Amino acid sequence: MRAEGDLPELLSAIARTIAESLGYRNAPTPDPSEKTAAEGAAGGEGATIPYTPGQPIIVDVRINGSASAQLVLDTGADHTLIRPRALAAAGVSLTRPIAEGQITGVTGTDRVQYVIVDVLEVGSARVTRLPVMSYEISGLQGDGLLGRDFLDRFTVNIDSSRGEVRLTPK
Helix, strand or coil: CEEECCCHHHHHHHHHHHCCCCCCCCCCCCCCCCCCHHHHHEECCCEEEECCCCCCCEEEEEECCCEEEEEEECCCCCCCEECHHHHHHCCCCCCCCCEEEEEEECCEEEEEEEEEEEEEEECCEEEEEEEEEECCCCCCCCCEEECHHHHCCEEEEEECCCCEEEEEEC
């Protein structure tokens, strides 16, 4: 799934959420007492996700510490997508999206809304202030897709001989 369209607010929100230093030699030395946005955005000790090789990788997630959902791990999805009912169960406000966009998939194009999830957790792996797509996707097992906006904050190791995925903080 790829989200497209005129989304300047979303891009600004995502940039603020995942900004991190590139570590250039002439960059100012960070104050150790200040926590950067990137350090606050991803954390935990990681997670190990069991799966059956040859089957979709289904991930149990916790949204805002209050609701559980099952998402399909999708390394090809740019953004995490969660069904509105799962977001509502977690107390996410669907009436005030941060942006709207367009999603294009194999069945065509549709409009989506982006909302902020305060905390998305997979085991001990957690990301804070994550913009996600709120969308009712048909024909999908579970409550949505766990996309690269979450996964890229971790080293992802898929071990098919053991039937497990390991997420390790970068």
